[in-house]
Amino acid sequence: MKLSARNILPGKILAVTKGSTTAHxxxxxxxxxTITSSITNEAVDDLGLKVGDAVSAVIKAPDVIIGK
Amino acid sequence: MKLSARNILPGKILAVTKGSTTAHxxxxxxxxxTITSSITNEAVDDLGLKVGDAVSAVIKAPDVIIGK
Amino acid sequence: MKLSARNILPGKILAVTKGSTTAHxxxxxxxxxTITSSITNEAVDDLGLKVGDAVSAVIKAPDVIIGK
Amino acid sequence: MKLSARNILPGKILAVTKGSTTAHxxxxxxxxxTITSSITNEAVDDLGLKVGDAVSAVIKAPDVIIGK
Amino acid sequence: MKLSARNILPGKILAVTKGSTTAHxxxxxxxxxTITSSITNEAVDDLGLKVGDAVSAVIKAPDVIIGK
Amino acid sequence: MKLSARNILPGKILAVTKGSTTAHxxxxxxxxxTITSSITNEAVDDLGLKVGDAVSAVIKAPDVIIGK
Structure with a gap:
């Protein structure tokens, strides 16, 4: 699936930390x-995310604030 | 100012394109x-953003989707 | 690519309207x-979006507000 | 109250799961x-959300990514 | 309609500026x-927004970054 | 650091409540x-946020929905 989101940044998982419903x-x-993502625990399980996985960070352009 | 947003990624501006109210x-x-940001034209003017500027991409952790 | 976003809703494009930098x-x-999406004109071109296309609406769970 | 958000999708609650501060x-x-929403536990209590309730999913157009 | 969004801040419209598809x-x-909102031109028309109107700014808690 | 986000609203912290990974x-x-923010516990610790602190609420214009 190709996405309208402008940013698809490839990376490797360094850490997965689950909370009660939300994981980092x-x-x-x-x-x-490095970049930190906050997703649901369900998503971690569905995608089988674990340290070392090759994944992408998908980010919409309006979600990128510029600081100068 | 220090921010609660987990991601403050330093970078350099490669391009600034203004639309009628929104700029990329x-x-x-x-x-x-590279990472693309969509902000208001006003923000481009207020921060005086131009090619070559050293800036940061500020992104909240919940705005980072993982693709695998 | 499988996504951490909890909502991948399949649909068909009814309309594409480009503005100066943003399209609906x-x-x-x-x-x-129906559901309306606001994306960059570039994304419309990159994905070759046109009326009748089978696509999906990808929405993160925290972006869904409940009204009652 | 009428909202600027372009998407107000009517639905029925199938499940409510509370975490420590965030509920799904x-x-x-x-x-x-189906569509999954992630909101605060407080919001669940304030709106008295429970299975079977007729509610709406409110989603801003820029929060809808297109996948093709 | 009562909303799960934690922030419903009442205010008065000082200015409405339309772009090609997006308005401020x-x-x-x-x-x-003051607070600035970026919405679709369509939303401005649907809600009949004009200077002096009593409206509310609706903001989800995860969309509020803290700076210190 | 100056930000592209259009809204930098100064305020004072009235309450900080930590969950398992997310704090309010x-x-x-x-x-x-008042305005409620949902951030990571890590951000609370990094910024040393506590009741009485003078901080700012940083909000992007597209994250402000108008209700009328």
Whole structure:
């Protein structure tokens, strides 16, 4: 499936931490460049996410704030 | 100002394209890794955004979808 | 690609309207049930979106507000 | 109250699952078509959400990603 | 309609500016405290938004970043 | 850091409630006008957020729905 979201950044999972309903997943996009995602525990199970997986961070352009 | 948003990714502006009210800004986060932001034209003017500027992409963790 | 977003709703494109940088796309999810998406013009072109296409509406669970 | 959000989809609650601060609510929009919402536990209590309730899923157009 | 969104802030419209598909609306929440909303032109027309109108700014709790 | 987000509303923290991974923070923007933010527990710790702190609510314009 191809997505309208402008940003599909490939990375590798460094950590998966589940809470009671929400999980945090940390991806490495490039050496020293990580991004944190907050998704449902269900999504972690459905996708079988685990450390070392090759995945992508999908981000809509309006969700990217610029700071200067 | 320090932010609660988990992702503050430093980058350099590659392109700024204004529409009638909304602008698109492309940042380079690492060699070959770019991210596109959609912000208001006003924000482009207020921050004086232009090609080559060192800026950051600020992204909340719940706005990062994982694709596998 | 499988996504962490909880909602992947299949539909058919009823209309595509481009603005200067942002486009509106209307999908039919079920008879009489439509959903409107606002995406970049670039995404419309990249995906080659046109009336009649079978596509999906991808929506994160935190983006669904409940009204009662 | 009438809303600027372009999508107000009527449905019926199939399930409500509370976590420690966040709850997941599943709505049926049409036969076989469900949508999952992630809201605060407080919102579940304030609206008195329970299985069988007639409610609406309110979704902003920019929050609808298109996949093809 | 009662909403799961935690923030329903009453205000008065100070300005409405339409673009090609997207409009910007400025609300005054309290003396000297304004908030800017970006919605579709269609929403402006459907709600008949104009300067002086008493409206509310509806904001989900996850959409509020804290800066310190 | 200056932000592209159109809304930077100054306030004072009235309450901080941590869940298992997500926390809720209530700010007072003006007498009788509060706003609730949902952020990660990590963000609460990183920013050292506590009752009485002077902080800002940062909100993108597209995240402000208008209700009338």
């Amino acid at each position: 997943v940390i991806l490495e996009l490039a050496p020293g460049l | 800004v492309i940042l380079e986060l690492a060699p070959g890794l | 796309v209307i999908l039919e999810l079920a008879p009489g049930l | 609510v599943i709505l049926e929009l049409a036969p076989g078509l | 609306v400025i609300l005054e929440l309290a003396p000297g405290l | 923070v209530i700010l007072e923007l003006a007498p009788g006008l």
